[in-house]
Amino acid sequence: MENAKRNSRALRRTLRRRKFGMFVKQVVGNRMALAGVIIIAFFILMAVFGPMIMPFDPTINGETVESKYNSPSWEHLLGTDSLGRDVLANLMSGARVSLFVGISATLITMILGTLIGIVSGYVGGFVDNLLMRVTDFFLVLPWLPFCMVLAALFDKNSIWNIILVIGLTGWSSTARIIRSQTLSVKEQQYVERTISIGAGKWHIMFRHILPNVFPLVFSEAILIISGSILTETSLAFLGLGDPSRPSWGMMLSDASSGAMSVGAWWCYIIPGACVVLVALGFTLMGYAFDEILNPKLKTR
Amino acid sequence: MVKRILKRLLFVCITIFIVITFNFFLFRLMPGDIETRLQKSTASQEVKDRIIEESGVNKPWYEQYASYLKSMFSGDLGTAYNSYDGHQRVADIIWSRIPNTVILLVCAEILAILLGMFIGVVCAYKRGRPLDTGLLSASLALYSMPTFWFAMVLIFIFCSGLGWFPASGVKTAGTAYHGMKLVADYLKHMTLPMLCMGLVMVGSYAITMRSTMIDILTEDYITTARAKGFSTRYILFKHAAPNAMLPMSTIIALNLSVVFGGAIQLETLFSWPGLGMLMYKALNARDYPVLQGCFLISTVAIILANFLMDILYGFIDPRVKD
Numbered sequence: 367m368e369n370a371k372r373n374s375r376a377l378r379r380t381l382r383r384r385k386f387g388m389f390v391k392q393v394v395g396n397r398m399a400l401a402g403v404i405i406i407a408f409f410i411l412m413a414v415f416g417p418m419i420m421p422f423d424p425t426i427n428g429e430t431v432e433s434k435y436n437s438p439s440w441e442h443l444l445g446t447d448s449l450g451r452d453v454l455a456n457l458m459s460g461a462r463v464s465l466f467v468g469i470s471a472t473l474i475t476m477i478l479g480t481l482i483g484i485v486s487g488y489v490g491g492f493v494d495n496l497l498m499r500v501t502d503f504f505l506v507l508p509w510l511p512f513c514m515v516l517a518a519l520f521d522k523n524s525i526w527n528i529i530l531v532i533g534l535t536g537w538s539s540t541a542r543i544i545r546s547q548t549l550s551v552k553e554q555q556y557v558e559r560t561i562s563i564g565a566g567k568w569h570i571m572f573r574h575i576l577p578n579v580f581p582l583v584f585s586e587a588i589l590i591i592s593g594s595i596l597t598e599t600s601l602a603f604l605g606l607g608d609p610s611r612p613s614w615g616m617m618l619s620d621a622s623s624g625a626m627s628v629g630a631w632w633c634y635i636i637p638g639a640c641v642v643l644v645a646l647g648f649t650l651m652g653y654a655f656d657e658i659l660n661p662k663l664k665t666r
Numbered sequence: 667m668v669k670r671i672l673k674r675l676l677f678v679c680i681t682i683f684i685v686i687t688f689n690f691f692l693f694r695l696m697p698g699d700i701e702t703r704l705q706k707s708t709a710s711q712e713v714k715d716r717i718i719e720e721s722g723v724n725k726p727w728y729e730q731y732a733s734y735l736k737s738m739f740s741g742d743l744g745t746a747y748n749s750y751d752g753h754q755r756v757a758d759i760i761w762s763r764i765p766n767t768v769i770l771l772v773c774a775e776i777l778a779i780l781l782g783m784f785i786g787v788v789c790a791y792k793r794g795r796p797l798d799t800g801l802l803s804a805s806l807a808l809y810s811m812p813t814f815w816f817a818m819v820l821i822f823i824f825c826s827g828l829g830w831f832p833a834s835g836v837k838t839a840g841t842a843y844h845g846m847k848l849v850a851d852y853l854k855h856m857t858l859p860m861l862c863m864g865l866v867m868v869g870s871y872a873i874t875m876r877s878t879m880i881d882i883l884t885e886d887y888i889t890t891a892r893a894k895g896f897s898t899r900y901i902l903f904k905h906a907a908p909n910a911m912l913p914m915s916t917i918i919a920l921n922l923s924v925v926f927g928g929a930i931q932l933e934t935l936f937s938w939p940g941l942g943m944l945m946y947k948a949l950n951a952r953d954y955p956v957l958q959g960c961f962l963i964s965t966v967a968i969i970l971a972n973f974l975m976d977i978l979y980g981f982i983d984p985r986v987k988d
Binding site for chain 2 (some may be wrong): 462502503506507508509510511512514515517518519520521592596599600603604605606618621622626630634635638640641645646649650
């Protein structure tokens with residue numbers, strides 16, 4: 367008995383490994399996916415190791431006239447900003463904040479969206495109706511004004527509030543997608559068999575349906591990270607950023623009120639290009655993963 | 667048809683009612699009540715008491731809710747904490763800002779739709795060729811751009827660099843133009859925000875148009891038209907493009923919320939005195955009545971626009987019946 371259990375576990379592990387191996391092969395074979403992965407890997411490395419190797423502390427500001435708005439030079443590769451901070455050092459620590467906010471907010475979005483989608487799709491009936499009406503309501507709310515109003519609920523803008531705001535506003539389209547996928551998974555025979563063995567609702571939803579919708583959840587999450595990072599940038603521009611943790615959005619926001627009027631293009635062209643590249647990277651990755659993992663698209 | 671419209675209308679009314687209710691409860695959670703705000707003011711205790719009495723904060727919530735509903739339906743959105751362009755009542759403030767936003771958005775939307783459709787058709791026709799790949803990547807890049815940053819880049823090029831357009835406001839300071847000159851000045855100020863808004867939106871329209879057109883170009887009637895000897899341009903724009911309008915109109919309706927989000931950023935950056943900039947100012951001054959009013963108006967506008975789009979479907983595509 368014990369032996370058989372161990373064997374089946376080993377078998378499952380091997381199968382999973384083989385599946386993952388195939389996935390990696392497909393990613394490398396897909397040019398779009400590969401480009402996305404390379405871009406994102408670059409920025410993750412930059413976020414993790416960049417601040418360690420930079421000789422400048424991004425928080426230190428020697429606010430003297432000479433150190434302000436220095437154009438790019440060998441000492442400051444990307445110049446300095448309005449407070450005399452090194453732009454490259456800021457860019458690297460900003461990568462940490464932007465990626466962290468984007469990924470954490472997406473986590474909230476996906477947990478909410480998946481939970482609501484699966485419960486709504488599997489349970490059906492009154493619960494489905496109620497949850498979908500709530501989802502529809504959140505779908506019609508205009509995205510940025512809703513974020514702004516939610517953010518106004520907090521007295522101070524901390525990074526956690528911003529993550530919460532972004533996470534709470536974006537789940538509705540995910541819930542819809544997961545629900546429709548759940549509806550089709552639910553009709554498969556093995557679910558019926560599991561019911562006949564006597565499995566409970568929650569067991570079926572989280573042991574059988576969730577693993578089957580997971581590929582979709584994963585590719586959807588990657589796409590949503592790009593949206594979350596863009597939302598964070600927009601919110602920071604509108605004054606909703608954590609001043610103690612400057613993100614790329616905050617750098618752009620600072621530049622829009624100062625550097626722009628003095629013509630210090632290095633303060634905003636490069637941070638903005640980084641936002642675009644990261645968003646593009648996640649979008650490319652998301653679409654390509656969707657193509658690889660989504661069974662509906664594969665058959666076409 | 668009439669039944670369908672009535673059904674949708676009922677749904678719209680219910681949604682708007684829920685939005686109004688949601689708005690009421692959301693703004694009751696906001697930090698900083700009227701009493702703490704009044705502590706800073708130098709008014710006498712009697713005046714303060716009267717203000718509190720008038721605001722009705724010491725009444726039970728259901729009475730507040732009832733009077734809130736009553737004032738909402740009579741078009742009274744409350745009084746702002748600060749005054750904007752000499753207005754103090756929220757409804758007046760919002761009303762004076764709406765034209766600027768609507769003109770900007772409608773022009774940008776038209777630009778984006780026409781350009782997006784054109785790019786989509788060209789991409790579908792040249793599918794897989796370098797032109798398609800190039801235009802598609804450009805659309806995707808525009809799509810993943812923060813709107814305000816794109817505007818900053820355009821300002822850097824066209825205002826600071828070339829000096830073609832003014833970078834802020836709706837009219838040149840210190841001028842008193844009339845008639846056509848005023849219009850020309852207004853348009854000159856609008857060009858850059860409009861261009862920026864339009865280009866940012868082009869991406870999603872071009873991508874949708876392209877994928878719809880690819881499907882349509884495989885249809886039999888396209889082959890028939892080709893066999894009849896029509897020119898490629900005629901087939902693309904007269905036979906194929908009109909049939910791609912339905913998915914396009916869905917995307918246009920869905921995009922409205924994103925469009926308004928973009929307007930908030932652009933109006934703030936260009937100091938364009940519309941609803942978006944008002945919302946930004948209200949947020950940073952924590953002027954809750956104004957914020958609440960703007961949120962309500964933008965939500966209701968988007969719900970109504972979606973409703974209109976929904977009815978238009980019936981006319982664009984006679985097959986839609988429900």
